[in-house]
Amino acid sequence: QVQLVQSGAEVKKPGASVKVSCKASGYTFTDYYIHWIRQAPGQGLEWMGWINPKNFDTKYSQKFQGRVTMTRDTSISTAYMELRSLRSDDTAIYYCAREKTESGYAPVNYWGQGTLVTVSS
Amino acid sequence: DIQMTQSPSTLSASVGDRVTITCRASQTISSWLAWYQQKPGKVPKLLIYGASSLESGVPSRFSGSGSGTEFTLTISSLQPDDFATYYCQQYKSYSPFTFGPGTKVDIK
Numbered sequence: 001q002v003q004l005v006q007s008g009a010e011v012k013k014p015g016a017s018v019k020v021s022c023k024a025s026g027y028t029f030t031d032y033y034i035h036w037i038r039q040a041p042g043q044g045l046e047w048m049g050w051i052n053p054k055n056f057d058t059k060y061s062q063k064f065q066g067r068v069t070m071t072r073d074t075s076i077s078t079a080y081m082e083l084r085s086l087r088s089d090d091t092a093i094y095y096c097a098r099e100k101t102e103s104g105y106a107p108v109n110y111w112g113q114g115t116l117v118t119v120s121s
Numbered sequence: 122d123i124q125m126t127q128s129p130s131t132l133s134a135s136v137g138d139r140v141t142i143t144c145r146a147s148q149t150i151s152s153w154l155a156w157y158q159q160k161p162g163k164v165p166k167l168l169i170y171g172a173s174s175l176e177s178g179v180p181s182r183f184s185g186s187g188s189g190t191e192f193t194l195t196i197s198s199l200q201p202d203d204f205a206t207y208y209c210q211q212y213k214s215y216s217p218f219t220f221g222p223g224t225k226v227d228i229k
Contacts, residue, residue: 045210105212105215
């Protein structure tokens with residue numbers, strides 16, 4: 001069965017960086033795009049970007065351009081999301097999620113459990 | 122990025138009610154629209170994709186319609202398990218994906 005398992009909670013100081021991992025299993029990792037979505041406490045879903053694990057292609061939301069980097073390691077079926085220059089309003093649960101189809105540009109239907117990132121001095 | 126809006130932001134309804142949520146895109150997205158349901162403390166669940174296609178395992182009381190810039194999610198007869206927050210998301214090719222702000226359906 002498809003599973004996405006994320007790394008554990010993080011506490012960071014303003015200005016620091018965080019790197020969240022997402023280990024995939026139960027399918028061929030390079031066949032499906034991985035998206036990163038975040039949700040601040042009590043707020044809605046915010047799409048951050050996606051990575052195509054097959055060719056390293058990425059697309060980011062304009063809001064995070066220049067501050068986020070999405071990467072992957074195909075040898076261990078793991079995707080990563082690094083966010084730099086953290087601010088207090090980056091405090092959120094960060095989710096990785098897999099697209100529904102192999103074609104790219106599809107909604108997501110498998111989610112990781114979420115990683116809480118807290119930014120506080 | 123394409124902007125998404127939803128209305129209403131909160132909806133109070135009773136079990137058995139017919140519920141409709143509207144989602145609008147700032148530019149045409151054809152039928153590249155999905156609907157998700159999220160309950161407190163849980164990950165979102167895909168309900169509808171392609172504006173009107175029901176995801177496997179989702180009850181048939183959920184339906185979606187629309188194309189271009191205006192879309193609706195309808196719950197034909199609201200059940201106790203349906204009290205949740207609903208988000209639309211556009212996934213138009215070559216554009217960054219974006220979510221709507223959400224519609225919370227609570228008990229009247």
